[in-house]
Amino acid sequence: xxxxxxxxWWDAPxxxxxxxxxxxxxxxxxxxxxxxxxxVRHNQGGTLYAASYGRSTGFAIDPIEKKPLSHFLPGTPIMxxxxxxxxxxxxxxxNWHISKAKLVEKQSVAATPEQVVALAIQHGCPSIAxxxxxxxxxGEYVIDITRIARGAGVKNVLVTAGYITPEARRAIYxxxxxxxxxxxxxxxxxxxxxxxxxxxxxxxxxRWLKHETDIWxxxxxxxxxxENDSWDETQRMCEWIxxxxxxxxxxxxxxxxxxxxxxxxxxTPHATLQRARRIAQSQGLRYxxxxxxxxxxxxxxxxxxxxxxxxERDWHRVLHNRIRAGHxxxxxxxxxxxxxxxxxxxxx
Numbered sequence: 001x002x003x004x005x006x007x008x009w010w011d012a013p014x015x016x017x018x019x020x021x022x023x024x025x026x027x028x029x030x031x032x033x034x035x036x037x038x039x040v041r042h043n044q045g046g047t048l049y050a051a052s053y054g055r056s057t058g059f060a061i062d063p064i065e066k067k068p069l070s071h072f073l074p075g076t077p078i079m080x081x082x083x084x085x086x087x088x089x090x091x092x093x094x095n096w097h098i099s100k101a102k103l104v105e106k107q108s109v110a111a112t113p114e115q116v117v118a119l120a121i122q123h124g125c126p127s128i129a130x131x132x133x134x135x136x137x138x139g140e141y142v143i144d145i146t147r148i149a150r151g152a153g154v155k156n157v158l159v160t161a162g163y164i165t166p167e168a169r170r171a172i173y174x175x176x177x178x179x180x181x182x183x184x185x186x187x188x189x190x191x192x193x194x195x196x197x198x199x200x201x202x203x204x205x206x207r208w209l210k211h212e213t214d215i216w217x218x219x220x221x222x223x224x225x226x227e228n229d230s231w232d233e234t235q236r237m238c239e240w241i242x243x244x245x246x247x248x249x250x251x252x253x254x255x256x257x258x259x260x261x262x263x264x265x266x267x268t269p270h271a272t273l274q275r276a277r278r279i280a281q282s283q284g285l286r287y288x289x290x291x292x293x294x295x296x297x298x299x300x301x302x303x304x305x306x307x308x309x310x311x312e313r314d315w316h317r318v319l320h321n322r323i324r325a326g327h328x329x330x331x332x333x334x335x336x337x338x339x340x341x342x343x344x345x346x347x348x
Contacts, residue, residue, distance in 0.1 A: 007041055007050040008140055009168045019043045023168045024087045024136055025201040038137040040085035050140045052083040055108035057132065059119060065316040067129055067159050068252045068291055070301060071337025072178045072216050074311055075318035078157060079120040082132030083141070084108065088161055089196035090184070092224060092262040113144040120154050127177070131159035139164075139172040146175035155338075162205035163197050169205065178338065179217040180252075181206060185228035186237035194227065203240070210245045216338050218250040220291070223268050223276060225256070234276045238283040247286045248336045253277060254291035274298065287336075303328035303335065310335060 011020040018029040021036050028036035030043040040052040064078040086093075111119070120128045128149055135142050135158050146156040155177040162181040164172065173179075183202065184195055191199045209217050221237065223229040241249060253276040255268040273290040277298055280288040290298035294315055301311040308330045312319040322329045326339045 004042070004049040004051045005053050005140060007048040008171070009165070010041075010048040013043075013046045017043075017046065019046070019048050021048060022165055023139060024163050025165055025198060026087060027165075036087075037089070038085045038087040040083065040137055050138065052085060052108075052138045053141045054110060054112055055083055056081045056111050056116075057084055057108060058082075059109070059111075061123055061125060062129070063316045063318075064127065064129075064157075065313065065318065067131065067157060067180050068220060068254070068289070068316075069157065069178060069180055069218055070250055070252070070289055070299075070311070070313070071218065071287065071335070071339075072157070073126060073155065073338060073340075074323075075321055076127065077123070077125045078127045078129045079116075079123060079125040080129040080131050081111075081116070082130065082135070083138045084133065085137055086133045087137050087163055087197075088134065091194050092222070092256060092259060092265075094257070094259045113141065113148050116145050117149045117152055117154055120149070121152065125154070127155035127157050129157040129159055131157075134160050134163070136160060136164045136168070136172065139168055142172050142176075143174065150175040161195075161197070162202040164201070164205060166204070166208070169208065173209075173213065173215060176215055179209065179215055180220055181209070181217055182220045182222070183237065183251075184222065186233050186240065187228070190228050203244070207244055210249070218252065220252045220254055221276070222254050222256050223272055224262070225266050225268055225272070227265070229268070229272050229276070231275070231279065234279045235283065238280045238285055241280075242284050247284050249285075250287035250289060251280060251285060252289045252291045253280075255293050257292070268292075270295070301335070303331060303333055305333040306331040 009023040013019050017032050021028045026037050030036050032043050035042045042049045042051050059081045061077050062080050064076050149156050158179045188199045191197050253273045257267050270293050277288045286304040296314050299313040300309045303310050310322045323339050
């Protein structure tokens with residue numbers, strides 16, 4: 001395995017020998033020989049190390065619609081990978097065997113940043129997704145991969161909860177092209193009790209992405225019955241999105257299935273997803289999708305001007321893509337997103 005590098009984003013040990021990690025809003029104080037909440041940032045002798053650097057839990061080729069991204073290189077494959085650990089504690093985590101694993105418990109695949117990019121090129125993937133657990137916690141690895149990928153003509157995608165400090169995000173997102181941010185709910189109570197995190201830092205990241213970067217991003221809201229699926233909460237969330245991010249940021253309402261520590265909850269009814277979609281549309285959001293179900297109408301992209309279906313989908317499969325140079329083929333209205341030609345790579 002590659003030797004763990006010294007981490008970025010931390011303060012020198014205090015009088016008790018504890019380091020304060022400044023990567024995410026937890027600001028963990030980590031004693032010598034201990035790890036932070038994420039399991040993978042270790043204090044060894046007064047120095048913080050990024051223990052998951054170069055250590056993936058595995059690679060897969062996915063449709064980019066699975067991230068989910070509907071307005072970024074639709075219909076293309078994306079190489080996905082993650083590492084062990086996570087900086088959130090979601091009780092409903094659907095990748096808990098990865099996100100809750102310590103490195104010593106999870107067999108990892110050694111891969112240098114150069115090897116990760118070369119693997120994507122080898123398999124004809126125009127983009128790389130850092131996903132499964134939150135890429136925030138392997139930020140140093142993200143920086144090196146995305147820099148090399150950018151130089152090779154490969155796009156970079158983060159699938160994240162957006163729980164990151166202002167000190168870290170500018171560096172980690174420097175060469176990122178797109179992101180899907182999981183807005184898990186729109187209440188501090190849910191974030192505190194169910195994810196062991198807080199809502200405001202996520203909202204701050206979303207405002208930053210919209211107003212201070214050129215990164216394309218979309219939102220995901222996993223609707224859990226009885227937890228975050230009320231009409232009122234969905235409406236308040238959509239009002240906030242419209243006011244702070246505008247009408248063109250796509251949002252995906254996705255179905256929950258029982259997992260990890262929420263085995264007692266039922267699957268999300270299809271009708272709940274459809275209701276959330278109607279609420280979002282009534283608030284003025286133009287690109288609203290439903291996920292983890294078969295729903296051709298709820299997964300199709302429509303021109304907001306003439307209502308022509310410009311990208312038809314079924315689950316993660318693109319059936320028809322009629323967009324031409326980022327515009328509706330009927331009325332020529334611009335469709336926001338990244339729809340450029342792909343496949344021109346530079347060997348590394």
